[in-house]
Amino acid sequence: MSHYLDPNDKQFTRVYKQETPDMLKTFNDFNAAVFAPEGPELSLKVRELIAVAVGITTQCVYCIEAHSKNAAAAGATEKELAEAAWVATAIRAGGGFAHGRLAFKFTEEQAAGHTH
Template sequence: MTEKDISAYGRVYKKHTPDIMKTWGEFNSAVFSEEREVPVKYLELIAIGVAMTTQCEYCIESHTARAVEAGATDAELAEASWVAAALRAGGAFTHGRLAFKNAEEHRHTH
């Protein structure tokens, strides 16, 4: 299924929850506004890192396009990618410590 095939289903949101769609659009526009303290290029690089972490290919595509339009370089895109990779790895490391804690507790109760 292509993005065009999927994007057509946005009409379901518009039909059943137009108020939420309107609010969502306004919120998204406010978050990525040029009136923010953080420049748009950096907002978009943050969004790319988050999108890579959540693994949303559509967010990666759209925020990459916006970042490039705002002047992001390939080096900046690469660094945003590595930041996302480091945070995902850090999450696994942290959850590994939780596994050790849970194992210890399990051993003491059984």
């Protein structure tokens, strides 16, 4: 099966371990706290579904794979995964809509600066 993820990619974590071990440890500790089984308020399933939506929004295939599997393991259903995907889709589309307005803003500013 062809796959976007080369299983050998993980070997390059050694560069982080060799060159920036303190930063890697801090990141790993932070990530472990964010995805601790018992969260302060949000359930692990909800946090993983948020991570799925963010992974889809940022288009990080590694995050989509890991957090989809983690969400399912935490009890997320296919319907919940689908809803998370639609949330991500809406946010990306909304971002395009909102940033598209900048085209009008910039061209209006340009037109205002030129008198005919």
